[in-house]
Amino acid sequence: MAQESQGGKVSKVDIDKLSQEFTLPNHIHKLKLVERPPNENSLCNICFLSCKGNNFYACETCRFQVHISCAHRGKEDWKLKQHYHFLILQRTPATFHCNACGKEDNREPSYLCTECSFWIHHSCANLDPKCNHGDHDHPLYLEFSLPQEFENFTLTCDVCSGKLLPDDWVYQCGPCRFFVHVKCAGKRRTAADDNIEAFPKLNLALLPEDNETVQLVERFLKQNGILENLRPSQIDNFQHKLPGDLELSHPFHPEHLLYIRHPEYCCFFRQCSHCKLDTNGWWFECKQRECNFRLDMKCALLPKAIAHKSHRHPLSRISVTDENCSACAKTLSGSSYGCEACRFYLGNDCALSPHTITTQWDEHHLTLIFPPFTAHPDEFLCEICETYAHPKYWLYHCKDCDQSFHPHCIPQHGLSRNIKFGSTIQIAEHSLELVEKGEYMSRCGVCQDHLDKKNALLCTACNLHICCKCACDILENKAKKNTEVISHCNKTLGVP
Incomplete structure (x- = not known):
């Protein structure tokens, strides 16, 4: 009879009745009964306590050794399907x-x-393989790591917003790309009674809009109470009938009042001080020249709250720092829209994204879609940059052609999104149309600047291209000699 010290307790072991060989399910070699460890510092590979002074089982092939009691306790060992070893x-x-x-x-x-x-x-x-969650309509299934198709993306828990690591156990709804930590499976993202019905019925602009340059601004004007002060005839065509002396006190520039301005020509651009994008539409401007501050119509009229189809709660205009946009993951700083309870945030550019757009890559209108993508369980591949789209961020999609596009990859959604194209101006005998970019290898007929990647004015009759700067100079009589050059152009003018 021998005594074995294990885990701070002493157990009696009848050596004579022990098998000289023993097999553990979690070790590939047979173990042999030995009386003393190879050295005084040997530890049991199960309980990690010293083997000194004890009989134990050891592997002759490798340095695996266990107390006798630990070896017999191995009968209670078991194997999970998600792990290779016992x-x-x-x-x-x-x-x-x-x-x-x-x-x-x-x-x-x-x-x-x-x-x-x-x-x-x-x-x-012993976690349940399936559970229901109060923030999701479908059952969630236990996965012992993130699905392989999502390994290249940075994902966060849909409850706590904490980062999900590739080896984390998660409950997920695959078609919806909804993931939660197992520790968050019993928690709610928001309070149980925190739903859209709990909010008062607010007259909020519901985004996204189809025609962002007209309907969106009109909604913002109404929500800000500006249209209420206009006559019916002005409301019918508000873009052209807004009073010229309309002034605005704005939190983005509290020092001075802002006055409404409008361009004389479609090629006359002004950069918004908030979104940093050019516009050829109406804008508000500070009369103090040293301020050099202006806001395009959309940024000037951003309401204090909006409703968006991507989220069930109203979104308030807030100032954020180092939060990520829930639509594109861009780091936000300054004025944005958000639901603090859900930690859902939208940059102004994403919040104002149009519902549908057209593009040269597809014959149909593209529709803005946002997760969950229940009707499209497969991965999305952007047709422009040819990379897979993140399963949690917004896309423009053509259902007929099954084509998808990152919003930031589409030129109309980029730096020219606040410019209205298609308007025409007359210079000499040329009727020039404002286009997003000139034709391939085109040059300005005045300054010879390349225009195949720039906004330009195009005469469809003779293929004359003029850059916007030169056109403005001509129209403002700053370069009269250029008018003579253009008036005598021929079919090849503007072609390198």
């Missing part, structure tokens, strides 16, 4: 980082793998 039940609570839930506590037994560092709580080993 796990050893640790009855004594220990402090460790759980590979399933990520928590570190010592309140319950656990399962430990002696082949690698895998260690999980007893309760995590």
Whole structure:
């Protein structure tokens, strides 16, 4: 009879009745009964306590060794389908980082793998394979790592917004791309009664709009109370009938009043001080020249709150720092729209994205879509940059052609989004149309600047191209000699 010290307790072991060889399910070699360890510092590979002075089983092939009692306790070991090795039940609570839930506590037994560092709580080993969640309409299924198709994307938990690592256990709804940590499965993203019905019926602009340059501005004018002061005849055609002395006190520029301005020509651009984009539409401007401050109509009339089809709660205009846009992941700083309860934020450019747009890459209108993409379980590939789209961010999509596009890849959604193209001006005998970019290898007929990647004015009759700067100079009589050059142009003028 021998005594074996293990885990602080002494157990009696009848050596004569022990098998000389023993097999553990989590070790590929047979173990042999030995009387003393190879050195005084040998530790049991299951409980990690000293083997000194004890009989134990050891592997002759490798340096694996276990107490006799630990070896027999291995009958309680079991194997999870998500892990390659057998796990050893640790009855004594220990402090460790759980590979399933990520928590570190010592309140319950656990399962430990002696082949690698895998260690999980007893309760995590018995998680339900399926659960329901109050923030999602479909059942969630337990996965022992992020699905492989999402490994190249940075994903966050849809409850706590914490980052999801590739090896994290998650509950997920695959078609909706909805993921939560296992520790968050029992939590709500918002309070149970926090839904859209709980808010008062507000007269909010509902975005996205189809015609952002007309309907959107009109909605903002109404919501800001500006149209209420106009006569019916002015409201019918508000873009051309707004009073010329309309002034605005704006939080973006509280020092001075802003006055409404409009361009004389379609090629006359002004940069908005807020969104940094050019516009050829109406804008508000500070009369103090040293301020050099102006806001295009949309930025000037941004309401204090909006409703957006991508989120169930109203979004308030807030000032944020180092938050990420929920539509494109861009880091936000300054004025944005957000739902603080859900940690849902939209940059102004994404919030104002039009519902439908046209593009040269597809014959149909493209529709703005946002997750969950329940009707499209497959991956989205952007037709322009040819990279896979993030499953959590917005896209423009053609259902007929099954083509998808990153919003930032579409020129109309880029730097020229606030410019209205298609208007014409007359210079000499030429009727020039404002186009987004000149034809391939085109040059300005005046300054010879390349225009195939720039906004330009095009005479469809003779293919004359003129850059916007030269056109403005001519129209403002700053370069009269240029008018003579253009008036005598021929079919090849503007072609290199």
